[in-house]
Amino acid sequence: MDDIREEVLKETEPEETTEAIAPAAPAGSISLWGYSDWEDAVKKAKILASSDLVPSGMYKGKPANCLIALDMAQRTGLSPLYVMQNLYIIQGRPSWSGQFCITAINGCGRFSPLEFVRLVDEQDNLLGYYAQATRIDDGKICEGAAVTWDTVKGEGWLDKAGSKWKTMPDLMFRYRCAAFFARTFCPDVLNGLQTADEVRDVHGYGDERTVTIRR
Secondary structure, eight states: OTTOEEEEEEOOOOTTOOSOOOOOOOTTOOOTTSHHHHHHHHHHHHHHHTOSSSOTTTTTTOHHHHHHHHHHHHHHTOOHHHHHHHEEEETTEEEEOHHHHHHHHHHSSSBSOOEEEEEEOTTOOEEEEEEEEEBTTTOOEEEOOOEEHHHHHHTTOTTSTTOTTTTOHHHHHHHHHHHHHHHHHOGGGGTTOOBHHHHHHHHOOOOTTTBOOOO
16 A cells, blocks of 8 residues: 555544543443332433423433433443433434544543544545554554545445535544444444444435434
8 A cells, every 4th residue: 555645633522522431330230121220210211301401303202212311321321411412313223423432432441542544645635544542451553444435435325315425524434433443442332332324324314304413
């Protein structure tokens, strides 16, 4: 790859994301689905659903969705409101926001701040990105899988109706590379969920009736 030049960009957490990622709930802790927690969880879910502070469309007036958010909050050790602000429901699929993925990696305490390496050709044309970070325990540099324009076009992400790859490719590259890094080196930080952009790229962006985007 002599004709490819790398530019390393250190990623800082998005300005609107201010809460640090707390450790996941200890193994063996009581889930809200346990009998002793059920009544209290239902009460909390109803209170959250009636609040004007929770995102409309997905949680406002929907205590069942709020109950799911409470369960995810307990699993991740995050506040329920923070989970609701970063957990999208896209065509029935719960999915983390791209910025949450980056914040979760940076906040897990196992790596240096995530960096995004920009791949360009000799004419400085963007070819793609990959994410990397130094593992704190042993100093090893961990490199996630690269995402290139060939990947984007080959997977059909670019041609999806409403695709953000056409209007904000740099941001989309970073979000996707962060998800690849997380699934390779710290899959637990996402609790088995995909990111919202991954779900949209595979299943389509749809419209506001099927894909709710908080603003």
